[in-house]
Amino acid sequence: MKNLIGTMLACVMILSLAGCGKSRSDRSLTAETDTVLTTPVENDVTGTEPAQTETTGVAEVNESDGSNILVLYFSRTGEQYTVGVIDKGNTAIVAEMIAEKTGGDLFEILPKEDYYPYTYDELTDVAKQEQNDNARPEYKDDLPDLSGYDTVFIGAPVWWGDWPMIMYTVFENNDFAGKTLIPFSTHEGSGLSGFDRKLSSACPDSTVLDGLAVRGNDAQNDQESVREAVETWVSGLGY
16 A cells, blocks of 8 residues: 555656646747837038938847947037027037937037137038038047947037038047947938948948937927937937
C-alpha cells in the first residue's frame, strides 16, 4: 500500500513540473520606434528668399530621457516680415518648445559683434552680402562640451534659402562627429530650405534626421498649433 501511494505521489510531482516548464516557455519581446513622415509647419524668417519646402524620411532612433540632448539655435528680434517688430525671436520660441518636450539643454548662438541691423530690409542686405562673401561671422562663448550629448537639435531662420552664415562657423568650429543632428527652421515661405542636406554636407560624420519648418507668423501668433506640430515631430523621432 505504501509503495502504491509513493508511486502516485511521484506521478503527481512529474506532472506539476511539466506544467511549470510550459508556463515559463521563452518569449521574445521586441520594441519598435514608429517612423513618421511629417509635413513641416512653417515659421520664422528674417531675410529669406522663397524656396520649395523640403522634407526627408525620418530615421529610427531610440527613445531618450532628454539628459543627453542639446537644443542649439540662432534667432533674431527686431522688425519681422509679415509680423512687425518682435521682442522674442521666432526660432527661440520653437527651440524652447523642443527643449521643453525633450528635456534638452538650450544654448543660443550669439554674434560676437552684433552688427546685424534691426530693420528687416537692411538685415536682408547684410545677410545676402555675408552669403555672397561666404563669410564666417564669429560667435560669442564656446558651446557646451559636446561629448556629453548624443543628439543636437539645431535651428535658425532661413536667410536667402540657406543657414545664416554664422551657423557654418558653428558647424566648422565644433566636432559633431558621431552625433545625431536634427535641423529646424523658421521662415515665411522657404520651408526647411535644404537645411538637412546642407547640415549633412557640413557635418559628414554625423547622422542627420528629418527636420521641421515653422512659419514665423505662426510662432508669434499661433503658438498652440506650433507646439502641437513640435510635439508630433519630436515624438515621431522617438524623443
